[in-house]
Amino acid sequence: MATAPVEITGGGYLVRVDVSDLPAPLPVFTDELGDGVVSGSRVVVEASLSASDRPGLLGQVGNGRVHPVAGPSGMDAVSRLVRESLGRAVETSVGEASQGLIPGMVLGDTSGQTAADTQLYIDTGLSHLTAVSGANVAIVTTAAVLVCRLLTLGPRVQVGAAAVALAGFVGLVGTEPSVLRASVTGLVGLLAVINSTRMEPIHGLCLALIGLLLWDPDLAVAYGFALSVAATAGIIALFPLLYRPLARTGWPDILVRAIAVAVAADLVTMPIIALMAGRVSMVSVLANVLVAPAVAPVTVLGLIAAGLSLLPGGLATLPLMIIEPCTWWIHTVATWCAGLPNATVPASPAWVLVGYGWVLVGVISGHPLKTAGVVCALFLWAARTDPLPPEIPLESLRVHHVPTVEEVGTAPPGTQVIVVEEGDGRASIRPTVTREGIPVLFPQRDGPVTLHVDGTQHAADGRF
Known part of the structure; x- marks a missing residue:
């Protein structure tokens, strides 16, 4: 039995499959996903196993193909029916900004989100x-x-x-x-x-x-x-x-x-998010x-x-x-907050604990307004004084141009930057990179984006 596939940034999917005699679901990475692989479906996996760098009971991951052999049954079938019927109702009843949010907030179904x-x-x-x-x-x-x-x-x-x-x-x-x-x-x-x-x-x-x-x-x-x-x-x-x-x-x-x-x-x-992602909101x-x-x-x-x-x-x-x-x-609210300066910043768990510990002490000691004022002042000061690191000229790098995002994986070895020529889709609010860490630029969609020596990307309009 499989869980719902999760699309991976840079291409491919992750499917967790329950296998008899294994103590935990087997994570399977695949570029070929058969139609009908949904939560609760029965599947056949053709994959090679390798050691996982993630701690856990299993210690292995699969890389190969996942093919459905039977659809979900029982409560999984009911859940799928509800998701599909609500998805159709949402598409015909609400605007674009709500079409991905409503199924996600109600049923945890984020398949409609970009x-x-x-x-x-x-x-x-x-x-x-x-x-x-x-x-x-x-x-x-x-x-x-x-x-x-x-x-x-x-x-x-x-x-x-x-x-x-x-x-x-x-x-x-x-x-x-x-x-x-x-x-x-x-x-x-x-x-x-x-x-x-x-x-x-x-x-x-x-x-x-x-x-x-x-x-x-x-x-x-x-x-x-x-x-x-x-x-x-x-x-x-x-x-x-x-x-x-x-x-x-x-x-x-x-x-x-x-x-x-x-x-x-x-x-x-x-602190957990800082440990997991290295950045905090x-x-x-x-x-x-x-x-x-x-x-x-x-x-x-x-x-x-x-x-x-x-x-x-x-x-x-x-x-x-x-x-x-x-x-x-x-x-x-999400769009406005994401556009604020320093909406996300690099952080380690230790610095998060120190910073938030100071906030907690300030509030508990009976000075919530002063604490909030100091936090806002530091936020504005950091936004005004945080200089960008030196820029890397794009012409000094090995750039590979592709017409569509589906062809990002065709970049030859040694490529340092990939430029996608198509302009379809909503402008991104976060830099895009491949699974190998190669920056992917969308000049027709995101406008001018600069690369910097610390590995970051910065849009000219300040979105990221």
Whole structure:
């Protein structure tokens, strides 16, 4: 059985295949992907095995071909049907900016997003919105609890409704490991809100962590799992410490809570992101606070639209039209934040801990406004004084021109820069390189882009 293919920057796909007698799914890299390789499908793999440089139970990767032999069954088939029907409804009901966001925020389906949009959400710290995360689960279950409270139903009915809502959500989005992880961490977050007087939420998180690792020990070396657990633990442990001093500022309570949650999650996940990518987003808190009011309506109404899309008559159009302004707002915020100076910066985990530790101390000690002022001043100073490294003249390099992006892989050995002549597609907000690290320039699409001695690329209009 295969998971959904993941397209790799520079070409090719990664498919994780469950193989009997292996302790973990086998990662298979392939340039040839047969039609019908989707989550839950049964496949035949023709691949050579090699040692993996990633720690884990398996220690091997495959390189070859993946061919489907049977489609998904059971809940995987239901999930695929829902994704396809919602995708068709979205294409006919909303604008381009929302077509990739709605399936991603509702079902974790990012197949409709362009590579530029995907990177846009990564750079602004909003990529968790377009993946099934604990936040999705918490929103769905909390909505069920709130409806029961409005109907004056008892605690047991509220918990039962939350469990039914969770089961329905998992049935719609599928049963991939990432969904099951999100379900567990989301339930822990819900317990932190509605049941903290009876059980310490951190105890619930620890029990969930132990259970998940017993179910799949390979999660111990998965960055996604580490980020989910860290974000949940950060919100549980740091939210009360941040909320009290922020509440004394007199700001609206909904804004104070949004800032406290965003800072708590960002503080504990940013060192992991720095270790993983070597770069961190400096605008993630701002972006998450600005989009916070729009997230819950998209999740709840989007799930309603997903269910209605299975019925005839175009019933999904109304909820999709209602949430389109919300997704337009999220996309607009991401685009604006990504265009700010120093939206992302190189960073090591140690420097992140020092910087964010100083921010945490400043807020907890009762000086949130002064701390925010100093952070903004440093941000503006760095944007004004950060000079570009020396430029490398393009004519001094071995340049290979190709008419389309599909022909990037035809560059001969020794090529130092690849220039794509076509101008189709949206302008990128991040430099493009091949798997081998060769810069790829799109002058017709991105405008003038310069190369510099530190290996970076800089667009003339400042987008990257």
